[in-house]
Amino acid sequence: MSGSDSVAEGDFQHLFATEAEGRLDTLVDQLLELEKGGATPELVASLFREAHTIKGGAAVVGMPHVARVAHALEDLLEEVRRERRGVDTPLIDSVLAGVDAIRILIPLAVAGEDHEHAAFEAEQRLRIAVGGPPAAGDEAAAAPTPVAAAPASADPPPSAAPLAEQPGPRRSAAARQAPAAALAPPPSPPEPPPQVGGSAAGPEPEADRGAVPHRPDPVTGQAPAAAAVPGPTEPARAAAAEMVQIPVHRIDDLVRLIGEASAATLRLGSALLERLERDPSGMTEYRDLVRSLNELQELALHARMIPVMSLAPRLRRAVRDLARESGKEVRFETRGEDAEIDRGVLERLADPLLHLVRNAVDHGIESPDERRLRGKPMEGIIRLHAMQLGSEVVIAVSDDGRGIDVARVREAAGSTDRSAMEMDDEAALYLIFRSGLSTATRVTGVSGRGVGLDAVRASLNAVRGRIEVRSDPGLGTEFRIAVPITMATLRCLVINSAGQAFAIPLHSVRAVLPPQPSATVGGRAMTMVEGRPVPISSLASVLGTGNGVEGPAVVVAGLTRSHAFKVDELVDQRDVVVKGLGELIPRLPAVAGAGVQPDGSILLVLEAAGLIERARRVDSGDRSLEAADGGRREAPVARRAASILVVDDALTVRELQRSIFENAGYRVAVATNGEEALTRISEERPDLVLTDVQMPRMDGFQLTAAIRGQPALASVPVIILTSRGSDEDRRRGLECGADGYIVKSGFDQSALLSAVEHLLGAER
Amino acid sequence: MPTVPAPSVNAGQLALLIPVGSDTYALPLEAVREVVVDPKVTELPTSPSVVLGVFNVRGDIVPLLDTSLLLGMRPVAEEPYAVLVETAHGTAGLVATDMPQTVRLNESVGHSDMEGTTETYLIGDARLAVALDVSTLLSPARISR
Numbered sequence: 001m002s003g004s005d006s007v008a009e010g011d012f013q014h015l016f017a018t019e020a021e022g023r024l025d026t027l028v029d030q031l032l033e034l035e036k037g038g039a040t041p042e043l044v045a046s047l048f049r050e051a052h053t054i055k056g057g058a059a060v061v062g063m064p065h066v067a068r069v070a071h072a073l074e075d076l077l078e079e080v081r082r083e084r085r086g087v088d089t090p091l092i093d094s095v096l097a098g099v100d101a102i103r104i105l106i107p108l109a110v111a112g113e114d115h116e117h118a119a120f121e122a123e124q125r126l127r128i129a130v131g132g133p134p135a136a137g138d139e140a141a142a143a144p145t146p147v148a149a150a151p152a153s154a155d156p157p158p159s160a161a162p163l164a165e166q167p168g169p170r171r172s173a174a175a176r177q178a179p180a181a182a183l184a185p186p187p188s189p190p191e192p193p194p195q196v197g198g199s200a201a202g203p204e205p206e207a208d209r210g211a212v213p214h215r216p217d218p219v220t221g222q223a224p225a226a227a228a229v230p231g232p233t234e235p236a237r238a239a240a241a242e243m244v245q246i247p248v249h250r251i252d253d254l255v256r257l258i259g260e261a262s263a264a265t266l267r268l269g270s271a272l273l274e275r276l277e278r279d280p281s282g283m284t285e286y287r288d289l290v291r292s293l294n295e296l297q298e299l300a301l302h303a304r305m306i307p308v309m310s311l312a313p314r315l316r317r318a319v320r321d322l323a324r325e326s327g328k329e330v331r332f333e334t335r336g337e338d339a340e341i342d343r344g345v346l347e348r349l350a351d352p353l354l355h356l357v358r359n360a361v362d363h364g365i366e367s368p369d370e371r372r373l374r375g376k377p378m379e380g381i382i383r384l385h386a387m388q389l390g391s392e393v394v395i396a397v398s399d400d401g402r403g404i405d406v407a408r409v410r411e412a413a414g415s416t417d418r419s420a421m422e423m424d425d426e427a428a429l430y431l432i433f434r435s436g437l438s439t440a441t442r443v444t445g446v447s448g449r450g451v452g453l454d455a456v457r458a459s460l461n462a463v464r465g466r467i468e469v470r471s472d473p474g475l476g477t478e479f480r481i482a483v484p485i486t487m488a489t490l491r492c493l494v495i496n497s498a499g500q501a502f503a504i505p506l507h508s509v510r511a512v513l514p515p516q517p518s519a520t521v522g523g524r525a526m527t528m529v530e531g532r533p534v535p536i537s538s539l540a541s542v543l544g545t546g547n548g549v550e551g552p553a554v555v556v557a558g559l560t561r562s563h564a565f566k567v568d569e570l571v572d573q574r575d576v577v578v579k580g581l582g583e584l585i586p587r588l589p590a591v592a593g594a595g596v597q598p599d600g601s602i603l604l605v606l607e608a609a610g611l612i613e614r615a616r617r618v619d620s621g622d623r624s625l626e627a628a629d630g631g632r633r634e635a636p637v638a639r640r641a642a643s644i645l646v647v648d649d650a651l652t653v654r655e656l657q658r659s660i661f662e663n664a665g666y667r668v669a670v671a672t673n674g675e676e677a678l679t680r681i682s683e684e685r686p687d688l689v690l691t692d693v694q695m696p697r698m699d700g701f702q703l704t705a706a707i708r709g710q711p712a713l714a715s716v717p718v719i720i721l722t723s724r725g726s727d728e729d730r731r732r733g734l735e736c737g738a739d740g741y742i743v744k745s746g747f748d749q750s751a752l753l754s755a756v757e758h759l760l761g762a763e764r
Numbered sequence: 765m766p767t768v769p770a771p772s773v774n775a776g777q778l779a780l781l782i783p784v785g786s787d788t789y790a791l792p793l794e795a796v797r798e799v800v801v802d803p804k805v806t807e808l809p810t811s812p813s814v815v816l817g818v819f820n821v822r823g824d825i826v827p828l829l830d831t832s833l834l835l836g837m838r839p840v841a842e843e844p845y846a847v848l849v850e851t852a853h854g855t856a857g858l859v860a861t862d863m864p865q866t867v868r869l870n871e872s873v874g875h876s877d878m879e880g881t882t883e884t885y886l887i888g889d890a891r892l893a894v895a896l897d898v899s900t901l902l903s904p905a906r907i908s909r
Contacts, residue, residue, distance in 0.1 A: 260823040500807060543809035581808070581818060583853040585827050586908040588810050596820050602806040614810070655905075662908050 013110045015247070016061045020106055023050050024099050025313040031095055032320055039080065039087045047095075048077040054102065063109040065119035066102055072126035073098040079130050094129035096317075098122055108650065115650070117696070248343060251303050258297045259577045265289055266598040305340040305485070308386035308395060311350055315357045319382055322361040329368050329379040330361055336386035341393045341485050348463045349395070349483065352456040356397040356479050357382060359453075364401030364477050374474065376400070393485055398478035404429060404471040429469060433457045455751050461609050490578050492605060494571040495554060498540035498547065501603055503576050504554060505592065508608035510562055511555040512570065524619050527564050529555050535619065536564040542615045543590065556608045563612040578605050586663045590614050642760050643667040645686035647677040647703065648721070649695040657690065657752075664753050674698025678706055686716065688760055693722040693729065701736050708737035717759040721752075779869050779885075781893055782847055783862035784831045784840060790869065790885060790893040797848040799864050803828060803857060805843060812908055816843055819857065827907075828857040834901055835880055851902040869893075880906070 027050045034043055055070035073095060079085035101122030108115045269280035280286040316332045323330040341349075365371075365380035372378055385396045406425045413420040413431040420431060433453050460467055465483035492503035493512075511529060518525040518536050527536040536553060540546055542565065549568040556563055576595035581588070589610030595603050644666050648654040654670050661668045669686060671677035673695040681689070689707060693700040700720050707713045719740040720733040733741045739759055742752060778793040805817035805828050816828045828846055833839045846857035847864055872883040873892075880901035881894045900906070 256823075545807065545809050579825055581825060582827060582855075584851065584856055584902065584904055584907055585808070585811060585815055586904065588808070590810050591808070594806070594818060594825050596823055596825065600820050601804065602818055602820050602825060604806065604808065659904070659908070662905075 012061045013063065016057045016063070017106050017110055018247075019057065020054050020066075020102065023054055024103055025310075026050055027099055028096065028317050029313045031092055031099075032316060034087060035089075035092045035320075041081070044077065044081045048074060048081050051077055058106075058109075063106065065116060066105045066109055068119050069098055069101050069105065069122045069126070072123040073102075076126050076130050085130060091129060094126055096321075098126050113650065248304070251300065255297070255300045255304070256579075258293065258300050260596075262290075262293045262297065262577075265293060267600075301342070304343050306343050306346060307337060308339045308341050308346065308393060309334055309337050309384075311346065311353060312384060314350065315353060315384060318354055318357055319361055322358055323365075326362065327367065328361065328365050330365055331379050331381050332357075333381060333383045334385070335383065336395075339386035339388050339393055339395075341483070345463050345483055345485070348459060349465075349481070352459045352467075352481070353384075353395065353397065355452055355456050357384070360397060360399040360401065360477070364399035364403075366402050370402075388485070389482070392482045395481045395483075396478055397481075398476060400476040403473040403475060403477050404432065404469070405473070406471070429471060432469065433467070452751055458609065490576050490605065492574055492576045493554065494574055494603065495539075495567040496569045496571060497543070497565075497567045498545045499568070500545060501571060501601075502539070503574065503595065503603050503605040504556060505605065505608065506573065508556050509554060510557045513553045513555065513564065515550055516553045516564065516566070527553065529562065529564065534562050534564050535615070536566065537615045537619060539565040539567050542611065542618050556611060561612050561616075563615050565611070565615070574603075576603060576605055586659065589663075642687040643669065643684070644756065645669045645671065645677060645680055645689045647671045647674065647689065647691040647695070647700070649673055649692060653692065653721075660752065661756070666756075674700065674703035674706070677703055681707070681713065681716075685713065688756060689716060689718045690756070691718065691720055693720060693733075701732055704733070704738050705736040719755065719759065777869055778866055779893075779895070780847065781865050781867055781887065782831065782858065782860045782896075783864070784859065785838070785861055787832070787837075788887065788891060788893040789831065789881075790867075790895045791847065791849065791898065792895075793866060795849055795898055797850055797855065799860070800846040800848060800857065802844055803846040813839070814907055816840075816859065819846065821848065821855070821857075824855065826855050826857050828859060829902070829907065831858045831860070834858075834906065835878060849898055849902065851898060853902070853904055856902050 027047060030043055030047050030050070034047070037043075051070055051074040055067050055074055058064075058066035058070055076085070076091070076095065076098075080087060080091070085091065101118060105115060105119055105122075108118075265286075269286060272278050272280045272283075272286070312332075312334050319330055319332045360382045365382070366374070366376075368378040371380065380399060380401055382397070382399045385398070387394055406428050409431050410420050410423065410428045413428070413434065420428060423431070433456075457467055460481060460483065463483050465481055468480045468482075469477065470480075471477040490503075491506040493506055493509050494501055494503050496502075513527070513529070516527045516536060518527045520526070521533065525536050526533040528534070534555060538547070538550075539554075550566055551568045552570055553564040553566050554570075556565060578593040578595055580593050581591070590607055590613075591610070592605045592607035594605060597603050644661050646654055646657045646661070646668060647670070648657070649672050654672070658668045658670060669680050669684070671680050674691070675698045677689070677691065678698075680686075689703075691700040691703050698706075700722070704718050704720065707716060707718055717739040718737065719742060720738045721742045722729060722733075730741050740755055742755065779790040780793055780796050780799075782789045782791060800819070800821065803819040805819050807817040808815055808827075814830045814833045816830050818825050818827050820826075826846075826848065828843060830839050840859050840861055842861060843859045845860040845862070845864060847860055849856050849858055867887060869885050870887075871885075873886045874884045876882060876884045876894045878894065880897055882897050883895045885893045885895065887893050
């Protein structure tokens with residue numbers, strides 16, 4: 001595939017990918033503004049420029065297909081700019097589809113995969129859209145979109161209204177870049193051009209930025225003037241003059257080096273104490289050094305921070321798309337533009353937040369008719385609020401929809417768990433975070449609240465976050481996420497197990513118990529913790545590291561479960577600078593990372609959720625996990641008998657799935673299209689097939705039908721994974737005999753794995 | 765992150781000979797960062813068996829891999845030397861069971877069929893060394909399997 005790519009080109013491709021991501025976000029944001037507020041020359045010109053810049057960049061870094069689509073996008077927007085094409089919903093949809101295509105094509109290009117047909121489709125769609133309705137004179141150009149409620153957006157006051165209702169990331173950009181405008185000379189009626197951030201608005205914020213230290217409350221939307229300047233890109237560009245853009249890895253290197261300098265300083269301290277018998281904490285020079293390093297570390301960590309609301313464009317887009325699909329009217333509001341968070345943490349929050357927002361549209365907000373009947377405004381509201389609280393950032397996703405029907409949740413959970421019936425409402429509400437809904441609902445990804453919320457919780461756990469939910473029937477639902485601002489150091493409990501030290505993050509330690517008596521209940525060893533039975537295992541046997549001494553037990557809390565682990569001894573508490581284990585080693589669910597200790601040794605940091613899951617499987621006799629004593633010396637055994645055939649023409653998707661399943665212990669075979677898949681199946685019958693829909697030669701539907709057509713294969717479960725979530729596709733998939741249907745946009749690893757596990761469990 | 769081109773071994777080139785059990789492997793010298801004597805290895809429970817553990821190289825956490833097992837042969841019994849190799853996915857340590865040495869290679873005496881290797885070279889009179897292909901051998905997919 002690649003190979004011909006020079007090293008430099010690869011680097012630039014990554015750089016371009018990052019840049020384009022930002023531009024595409026801007027594009028989408030402006031586009032939605034266009035849809036709401038109508039086309040102004042500045043806005044259209046800005047859109048056009050973004051597309052143009054992406055085209056140029058793509059061509060330069062050797063991504064011809066991306067360039068093609070961007071070119072078509074540019075041409076289409078050019079038509080709008082020249083007022084030969086009006087703005088209507090199909091236009092917006094086409095441009096959004098183009099943006100989506102580019103988003104898909106860029107990583108493929110980076111991966112060196114040629115994806116011509118996708119580019120071709122996207123390009124055609126854009127070319128066709130050029131032939132839409134002409135711009136119907138000035139009137140239409142001013143207020144062209146059928147979606148916009150404001151009658152004439154060229155008129156300042158009405159155009160300010162949608163902005164006030166719609167304080168998204170435009171607002172966030174505005175709040176950060178344009179406080180000057182808010183405090184600027186009071187609203188002499190603003191000229192139409194600056195209201196959409198034409199070049200006229202640019203210099204103004206820049207000039208005053210430094211002089212205005214206070215941020216106005218970004219959300220009250222008080223002054224029309226504040227709303228009048230939310231030029232999305234221009235102020236940002238102007239502000240860029242005072243900034244430098246640096247690759248994240250340079251900051252990471254900096255943070256790492258500072259961490260190492262701190263560690264070296266500690267080593268120096270212990271050397272001083274040992275060799276010179278001088279207590280370094282009594283030395284002013286030493287204390288100064290430590291203090292400077294601490295400050296340096298704090299500053300460097302701060303450099304990694306980005307606003308939480310930089311996620312807003314993506315979320316707004318999801319709300320808009322889903323609302324349109326489901327015929328609902330939804331307004332998306334944001335608040336808390338100044339809340340910042342570590343970039344790495346925020347990246348991990350993107351999917352959970354997307355999930356919550358989609359849930360809110362899908363299940364929270366009622367249809368306009370239903371809302372009217374209930375005496376609510378036809379338009380529902382979804383709010384995204386962020387704020388910093390101490391060392392945490394709290395992000396709330398709330399809606400004013402129907403709320404969660406606790407009785408239904410209780411009923412659903414009660415079929416498998418009798419205790420659900422006795423729970424009070426609040427406890428029952430939290431059942432929505434449990435996994436274990438039926439396979440069918442899980443796989444299709446549409447059903448009542450709760451689908452995928454266990455996955456949301458799992459993702460949050462990975463960044464040491466928590467989630468809470470509150471719901472008022474008929475009035476709405478609020479999910480609150482609290483995450484630490486940075487993940488750089490982690491307070492840990494250090495223990496010894498089978499002679500090896502391990503760190504357990506303190507936030508997941510619930511209790512430490514003296515050596516415990518345990519009783520066997522239903523084949524599992526249990527112990528009592530705070531009056532409740534909790535499973536107990538030896539940490540050494542769970543990790544497969546041999547036999548530990550029967551010492552104290554550490555009770556570790558995962559997402560929904562607690563588990564007690566017997567260890568040899570407790571050592572101490574330490575702050576550990578946690579590093580990843582690198583790309584060469586597969587992700588190990590029970591190991592969160594490792595830290596280098598002052599003495600140069602490496603301390604492994606365990607991950608509660610992964611550890612508990614592993615313990616559960618070891619207890620239930622999952623032989624695949626038995627590393628056996630000295631197991632690392634043994635040749636790798638097939639971990640689980642189950643084999644999965646992954647069929648997808650996209651390299652990235654295929655390899656992603658391969659690694660997910662292989663890490664989970666499955667054997668994986670791959671095929672790039674339906675024909676190849678059938679050949680593979682004839683060589684070895686897989687236990688499950690996971691297939692894409694769109695593939696050359698034989699697509700996923702045809703493949704499914706072909707598998708179902710062979711009696712010997714009739715019982716092999718087939719899951720269809722597709723980027724399209726249309727009902728039509730779903731229906732076709734199930735009609736041709738698929739057992740499950742997963743939409744890529746809602747794709748998440750744990751949901752996929754549990755779907756597969758369910759189907760395999762059912763089959764065997 | 766710079767992409768690392770995979771250098772290959774050619775006749776007349778300087779190579780590092782890596783003794784592993786009764787076999788000897790060769791790596792082009794420029795592919796090798798350094799050799800660590802007696803690496804202090806921390807075992808990594810639940811990892812694939814080719815991963816002997818991780819060790820600290822000036823603050824970096826580097827996996828130590830069983831060279832023999834990676835090639836599909838019997839696992840090594842000890843890990844007295846670690847040869848640090850740069851790969852596209854980061855630095856890795858390959859176990860050598862005896863002190864690695866630098867030699868200038870003669871002409872190849874034949875192709876090696878083993879996956880992850882390239883050519884076979886005659887060292888001295890009777891010793892054969894098989895050149896390793898780092899990019900094939902040290903890939904995440906191969907390590908996880």
